[in-house]
Amino acid sequence: MKNKYDRFQFPVVAVDAAIFTVKEQKLCVLLVQTNKEEYKGFWALPGGLMQSHESLETTLERVVKEKANLHSVHGQQLATYGDPERDPFGRVISVAYLALLNADARELKTTKDYDDIQWVSIDDLPKLAYDHRRIIEDAVERLRSKLLYTNIACHILPEEFTLSELQNLYELILEKEFDKRNFRKKILALGILQKTEKMRSGSQARPAALYRFSQKADQEVEMI
Amino acid sequence: MKNKYDRFQFPVVAVDAAIFTVKEQKLCVLLVQTNKEEYKGFWALPGGLMQSHESLETTLERVVKEKANLHSVHGQQLATYGDPERDPFGRVISVAYLALLNADARELKTTKDYDDIQWVSIDDLPKLAYDHRRIIEDAVERLRSKLLYTNIACHILPEEFTLSELQNLYELILEKEFDKRNFRKKILALGILQKTEKMRSGSQARPAALYRFSQKADQEVEMI
DNA sequence: CCAAAAGTGTTCGTGTTACACCCATGT
DNA sequence: ACATGGGTGTAACACGAACACTTTTGG
CATH class of the missing domain: 1.10.10.10 (Winged helix-like DNA-binding domain superfamily/Winged helix DNA-binding domain)
Structure with a gap:
């Protein structure tokens, strides 16, 4: 495949997943904490960069597997975030997905890339990297709205x-x-x-x- | 700004606009026909590649101005399309926007880049490049749904x-x-x-x- | 005076809301 | 026997659907 685009001219694409469940009578979102990146001590949605050969859904599956060790997470597209300031370390736009799962059926596993991975109540969100707080807020709003008119x-x-x-x-x-x-x-x-x-x-x-x-x-x- | 991403590894991002109006008792979408690209004779939504310094909305404004000579087109995000096969000439994902305008208030101008620019009835779509037919179908569905519960x-x-x-x-x-x-x-x-x-x-x-x-x-x- | 579209109320049926008591089980 | 949550029906009300005639203008 040819690629005629200059190396610095264009943003790269990431896929981030806002994965929700209900645990102990709380709506919770899955967050990871990395020990490697510049956002030290911050939490983030599991996500990663899209590779050239992948579809959005393939990227979603891969990063959710890599970062959270979860498979068969059925996500639906939420929105795409492209503010130039959203990632201070590079020009990255993010396609966010909304997914839901039953917590009891899955076990969380911390990989060696991460300090921690947790279900966190949306009423008690920690410091979040990038614009992930905004993404979570949008995701919760979408979730609430979709509960009304779908079987999610x-x-x-x-x-x-x-x-x-x-x-x-x-x-x-x-x-x-x-x-x-x-x-x-x-x-x-x-x-x-x-x-x-x-x-x-x-x-x-x-x-x-x-x-x-x-x-x-x-x-x-x-x-x- | 630093950019640590390899030149060929990642898809580039385009923004495409599905702009609708009503003309002569028909719901119409704005299409352009290029005389330059590989999709000769095909029609397409006005769109273009996102530049590193731009937000999605800035890109939208710019490409709509460049390709259709329209300004102040107020668009809302529709969805992002990332199938690896969607653009046969390069790895491009597209963030599609939905916009509406009053046709009588605006004049269409063909630029020298294009053979033609037209309002086309959605019941009579021509051969469309990329996955733009799909995008238009999704946009019409969204438009219909938003008519029910918003003042668009x-x-x-x-x-x-x-x-x-x-x-x-x-x-x-x-x-x-x-x-x-x-x-x-x-x-x-x-x-x-x-x-x-x-x-x-x-x-x-x-x-x-x-x-x-x-x-x-x-x-x-x-x-x- | 005729054609064309504007404007206006009432009835009926369906769906939403509000509300309180008995039932089956485990301890 | 009692505490706990499961399970059930009815009446008032609001809202959406169906429906036809009079009014004002231009030609």
């Missing part, structure tokens, strides 16, 4: 879940309470859930029926 | 307009008819329009009251 909640919940767990997820992320009867009526009427035969016991209370999403493929539905 | 229609309409013109715009872009009484009731109840003192005569019919948007700033409102 399915990526955060386990395969099987109770209606109360689903409602709790909505209340926690949207910071808003719903009436139990109305919520169940609404969601069940959509016909996107299947009741399983199973029950969740465990607690000192009446067991709850487990449901699953009939499709895990993303779809637009008026959830709320 | 204000960018297509003239400063002052009749309620019938507004309704006509919605029907034309959404390909759906609305009841006149319900439409007016709904829109007026939002309180985002100001009635002016003026009337539009001209036609062989009763003159219509002219309205204007009280804010031209983008805002989210349940239009429909």
Whole structure:
């Protein structure tokens, strides 16, 4: 492949991932802390530079694997950030992705490149490198909005879940309470859930029926 | 500014603009035809490569000025396209913007770089270079969706307009008819329009009251 | 006086909200 | 037996959908 572009004339492209989950009743984002770069002591979204042969999605998969040791993280494009001042160490524009996952199903592993990797509550963000605070804010806004009209909640919940767990997820992320009867009526009427035969016991209370999403493929539905 | 990235390792970034207007009862997109490049005879969205010192918005303004001789085109980010095969002549990713304008207020000028520049009905798109057909499809979808919950229609309409013109715009872009009484009731109840003192005569019919948007700033409102 | 588009209210059905009690289990 | 969360129905209200005629102008 030919490349006719001068070495210093153009910005390079990075892909950053804002990966969310719910842990201990908190909406959390995955952050890494590097011990190598100029932003010492700062946290950042996992991300990395796009290589010539890659698509955006391939880059996303690779950097999420490299930086967070996670695979099969299903991301959707959020936005592209191109302010000339956003990276003080080079001209880099960043294509940000939004992804959701169920924390219990995955284990975080610190690689030798990093001091730390953590799920961090969005209410308690540390010092963040680049414009990553802005990206996280945009991602949370998009997430909240998409909860209303898509089935993305399915990526955060386990395969099987109770209606109360689903409602709790909505209340926690949207910071808003719903009436139990109305919520169940609404969601069940959509016909996107299947009741399983199973029950969740465990607690000192009446067991709850487990449901699953009939499709895990993303779809637009008026959830709320 | 230092740049530590190798010359051939990374993709370069382009910004492309999907600029829409309504002309002769058709939703149209602005296309240019170049006589210079490898895609001879194909049409394309106006666009160009991002330079190191620019922000995405600066690049957008510059390329729209250069390729279409338009200024103050207010665009919003649509999406970023990064398929390795999207540009057969080099590794280029494109950040696409969606913009709307009132055709009557602007004059198109062909520059010497181009064979032609035209407003083209989206129902009658010619051969398009790169993945620009895909970008236009995505842009139309976004436009339709944003008509429902934002006041973007204000960018297509003239400063002052009749309620019938507004309704006509919605029907034309959404390909759906609305009841006149319900439409007016709904829109007026939002309180985002100001009635002016003026009337539009001209036609062989009763003159219509002219309205204007009280804010031209983008805002989210349940239009429909 | 005729054609053309502007302007205007009411009814009906659907969907959203508000609200309180009994049930099944573990301890 | 009691504490815990699971599960259920109904009435009031708001909102969107359907629907037809009169008014004002230009020709």
